Amino acid sequence: xxxxxxxxxxxxxxxxxxxxxxxxxxxxxxxxxxxxxxxxxxxxxxxxxxxxxxxxxxxxxxxxxxxxxxxxxxxxxxxxxxxxxxxxxxxxxxxxxxxxxxxxxxxxxxxxxxxxxx
Numbered sequence: 568x569x570x571x572x573x574x575x576x577x578x579x580x581x582x583x584x585x586x587x588x589x590x591x592x593x594x595x596x597x598x599x600x601x602x603x604x605x606x607x608x609x610x611x612x613x614x615x616x617x618x619x620x621x622x623x624x625x626x627x628x629x630x631x632x633x634x635x636x637x638x639x640x641x642x643x644x645x646x647x648x649x650x651x652x653x654x655x656x657x658x659x660x661x662x663x664x665x666x667x668x669x670x671x672x673x674x675x676x677x678x679x680x681x682x683x684x685x
Contacts, residue, residue, distance in 0.1 A: 580678040588642035606638045613642025651675035
């Protein structure tokens, strides 16, 4: 099984470089299946979840003997989970920031859309 490739992608929205993991199905370059589409699965926390997701997807696909389609996997490695995966700043009842870096979910979503949803 080919694991995939790691690439670097600079995000102008987040002002940082992200490591992106990409796994293409074996049949991806098969020109006889030119008009077939592969679903894309986006994996957050790729450094923890990419290999597991790839293994589960491959087991469910079983070389085309199931109803689960083969898929392209794109893993986004995390740099600051609290910032990226919270929709607004987490403020305590006393007005103090509970999680200092929280509230960047909208920026992360914007980065994701600009990078992958074309």
